[in-house]
């Protein structure tokens with residue numbers, strides 16, 4: 562299954578969608594599901610490092626091998642390099658058997674020979690002399706990103722970023738305090754044999770300390786006692802300081818992690834207009850709000866960059882008020898971004914992203930900021946957030962906004978870096994309208 566995911570991703574599929582498709586075709590027991598996920602995502606993250614091993618040990622460079630062979634070797638090598646609990650002999654023989662069974666019979670000896678050559682080797686992978694190239698290879702990152710990281714961070718912190726980008730992310734939850742409490746959810750998990758711990762500094766946060774593949778089967782899911790949200794993402798909605806009864810716009814809302822958090826923080830009293838461009842993703846906001854029993858969330862499909870102009874009537878209908886007389890008290894712009902803070906979560910993202918794509922995102926973010934700013938009441942609060950660490954999408958974006966919008970004030974700016982022990986990278990700026 563992991564092999565098919567690697568093949569699909571190499572032909573352009575998104576890793577999470579490819580894996581979901583495979584899991585639908587062949588439902589697996591929970592442990593096997595976890596193993597397939599870890600294998601597929603791990604080998605995709607480590608693509609560059611695994612290619613370097615193939616280049617070193619094989620007769621044909623990785624990039625010139627037939628793709629099915631290259632990805633099968635990646636899976637075998639990945640297990641030999643990173644999996645303690647799969648015996649080396651099992652990893653090798655499974656790869657050889659797969660080759661024989663699935664159209665690579667002629668190449669099975671190559672699979673066997675190369676994986677065994679790796680096992681015989683005692684020396685580590687030779688690294689390039691150039692520090693940036695060595696850093697890129699050690700953490701399996703593209704050259705442009707490695708160069709950027711080394712320009713932004715001292716080596717030790719850049720290494721921590723690389724480690725964070727290459728691990729299976731933890732599974733954090735946020736308790737819906739309107740329906741339950743952290744203590745009650747933890748007690749229910751303990752009773753069901755699901756190990757979990759509270760997250761420090763996050764009043765509603767907890768983390769699962771063992772892998773759990775079917776979240777919907779956990780206690781309290783269908784009752785809306787909690788939802789999945791990374792610990793860093795849980796710091797964003799509180800920055801709005803929203804109060805019960807207020808009008809709040811979540812301009813890029815789907816799938817609703819932060820809209821639902823806002824609704825919980827205001828005791829589900831007020832109005833949270835949840836806008837997203839994608840109708841499919843907006844349905845997930847509706848589903849999440851319904852499961853969590855939140856009534857203040859009003860989903861609205863639209864382009865947040867032109868909302869006040871093109872869709873003023875829709876916006877007023879969702880808000881239940883005239884926009885000129887009663888604009889928003891708070892606006893959250895959790896903007897589409899390069900996602901450099903969530904590379905561990907999106908195994909294939911680093912191989913998709915390009916500096917040119919970041920240019921396009923910077924323009925989009927700029928138009929979104931300019932589009933939502935006029936919807937705020939005088940003195941109202943705007944929180945701009947991204948799950949990236951790129952200064953052009955973050956600090957520089959906000960500096961440009963402030964330069965173009967006289968009278969606005971920056972109250973707080975925070976950059977959370979992705980952490981090797983868990984937690985996505987998140988940026989937030991808290992702005993006040995004149």
Ligand SMILES: C[S@@+](CC[C@H](N)C(=O)[O-])C[C@H]1O[C@@H](n2cnc3c(N)ncnc32)[C@H](O)[C@@H]1O
Pocket residue numbers: 812813814815816817818819820836837838839842863864865866895896897898929
């Ligand atoms: C970072 S995600 C939002 C995550 C969400 N705030 C949460 O916490 O669950 C960015 C979202 O922006 C949406 N989006 C992108 N361009 C948009 C636009 N011009 N107007 C409205 N939404 C847009 C995307 O569909 C995507 O759902």
